[in-house]
Amino acid sequence: MNTATHTLDGPGGHTHQPGGLLRWLTTTNHKDIGTMYLSFSLLMFFVGGAMILAVRAELFQPGLQLMRPEFFNQLIGVHALVMIFAALMPAATGFANWMIPLMIGAPDMALPRLNNWGFWLLPPAAILLTLPFVLALFGIGDGAVATGWTLYAPLSVQGGIGVDFAIFAIHILGISSIMGSINIIATLLNMRAPGMTLMRMPLFCWGWLVTAVLLIITLPVLAGGVTMLLTDRHFGTHFFDAAGGGDPILFQHLFWFFGHPEVYILLLPVWGLMPHVLSTFSRKPIYGHTGQVWSFVAIGVLGLVVWGHHFMTAGLPVPALLYFMYSTMSISLPLAVLFFCWIATMWRGAMSFETPMLFAVGFIVLFGIAGLTGLVLADVAADAQYHHSYFVVAHFHYALFAGGIMGVMTGVYYWLPKWTGHMYSEKLGKLHFWLTVISFNLTFMPQFFLGLAGMPRRIPDYALQFAEFNAISTVGSFVLGLSQLLFAYNIWRCIKGGEKASNGVWEGTRGLEWELSSPPPHHSWETQPVIKD
């Protein structure tokens, strides 16, 4: 390891760095890039959120009030793509960039230029995804992709230019993610401080290691799938057209071979982060470090072989149905290990409930609902009722909002003082937590009942018996959306100033990242620490 070369710059060695906008364009510093990822993520979180608030407004009452069904279909699909690829994934990558070098005692990421490129691919991809909305205003094309984020053929073969834009956006996002993953794997495997064996590596790093491997395995399959879609659309191939010997279900296999691991890609970094937070605020070591590492690996492996449960109504043969049902159910075991370890970490600690801890506890409870409803969704016969209904919509929002986004918020509040050197407003943070948790449940709990009552997803208008729950859900969603402004404001205030944060920030923190100053020096660990004990 030639970590010493960077120290040539000396302390605060950014003298030869350009200032202003050019600094951000050309930066190879892991913290700058991490900040860009996180800022981009926050921006896109509001973009995706605004889209879905328009959708919820339309669904406030039966009838078509605000938009045509075509536009409604565009909003729901782009909402999902933006939230998954442009909000949640970049947030996790931002965390990785900021924290991995600090946690393993490295000066920076292993491949800094690749890192810069990985980020700067994101804005063009986000523009590609949303540009068709703007083009449609000028009479070019018929708007953004209107097939839902799943892009199922043949609907996507039939769609307008929005589909092509989405395909290229996915290609670019995929390249960006693969580059980020290669960088993270290279960093974690090569740049750990002496004495930090793989099994001693912090859990956040482990979560990301598994995520990065999953991304590298699955994204090429998605890229292949959407490329086949592109050639079906424009070059006369028939991969997904029965008339030419193809099969529409092939697309679902390819999509979900990526799509299911994607859920764990979004969640593993958060699962990795949770034990750190719980341990800090319980003032107690993490329980079951090794058990959690192996659970991450087990979830990663199982996650690769259960994709079929996303289309159990498509007419899979009985043996396939049974296989996908039982393999899906078995994911509950490693997941239960994680829940067990989280609670055991809290057990007999000395807990205090600052904002990150509140979000962590909120995450565990609400993500528990996602896990448990996921268990019943695995059952093929019951799935026939739940599938394609609002029950599923509620389930995956418990997984991806309460699990993913609230997990990210946990991390932001936990690490923000480390990043900025200032404490955020605890009062605003707690207010943000309570508003988020209450309005989140107000939004999504009714959707479980809507699904059971028989409301299909992705419909712009609905029968009268669904009216009340939809009205509640819409009210909840607007409170939820507006509460997030508090989050942005609190971050802004913290960047601008506030009470100075100490190196350790919180009373119970352990790990290398808390030994550096807050904010950490430009080249993080200029001399490599040595792990003893």
Place this chain on the structure above:
Amino acid sequence: MTILNPSRRPRSASFLSRLALGAGLALGAASALADYTWNFPKPVTPIGRDTLSMHNQFMVVITVLFVVVFAIMLYSMIRHRKSVGARPAGFSGPTGMLQWFWVLVPFAILLFIDFVLMGIPAFHAVIEMEDTRTKADMVLKVTGLQWKWKYEYPDSGISFVSTLSTPREQIEGKAAKGENYLLEVDNEVVLPVGRKVRILLTSTDVIHTWWVPQFGVKRDAIPGFLRETWVRIEEPGVYRGQCAELCGKDHGFMPVVVRAVPEPEYAAWVAGKKAEMAAAAAGSDKAWSKDELMTAGKAAYDKNCAACHQPEGQGIPPAFPALAGSKIVTGPLLSPEGRLIPDSHVDRVLNGKAGTAMQAFKATLSDADLAAIITYERNAFGNHKGDMIQPAQIKALR
């Protein structure tokens, strides 16, 4: 298990009153309304009943798991707080046999729940659900089209298309919404009570999903392939559902309505439907006047074409081209020998256009309807072509 059936009352609540209602409910002020369905609607097939009882059982299981696990966490959060003077322990994993035993117990319980408590009933339910062929009494073929369902009864040769019958005014808020808003069709599927009906599904364009919640079955209709499922409806009644797979613009507007009737009533319906179809077939052979074609054409156009091409033929370009002034519509009708011209107006209506939402209407419409629609399109919306086509000519082109 009590099931709260949705009371379906017509209503036209204003936006503001609904906002107030939503906000009120959100604050927990008015929770005593009867219009909430907390569970599946009442099942009327063996699979539906199975699914509901399994679902109820699973919900109890996961609720118990949830309560137990989080009660332990809540206890810890109350007892092990810094502010009540708790001192942190230092353990980071199980030590000794006893602790390992207690660590492994929850996982043994979970294994039991996954693969025995839930796994065994789920296994039997899957086998039953997929058993479409044993002792099937009749076959119903369901074809999904954008955005309607075609039903065929191979035993009796009956076939018809079923489309949403809710008036546009109700959807746009210009009229009060009816009792079965969005869940009503022009032609209901009629099935006999107590007989095992094997349902074959396919599609002509994109993937649709046929779903009636009270039957407990949901199956995708996939273009170019046959999928199957089955129902045995145990009670007479009208059962409503919807397409469940996003299938384009009017995905939210393609309901499924099944009327289950006793055997004699079913036989009478079959006889009536057959007579109706014979009359329609006779329509192909008679010579129609232009006025007749125009009148029938407007009705058929509004029902089958206006959703995309719009009532005034202006379309929604670029996805759904305008017919008013269209080069294709105002082009030549047939070749001088009376044959089909490729990519002509008649070709488009009969055979559709690959890769777009324009489907091959010869598969779903009668000769008379096709002739009427083509004649109407050529002479309405300011397209004064003046020509016409007879149902008999369409019949010859098939």
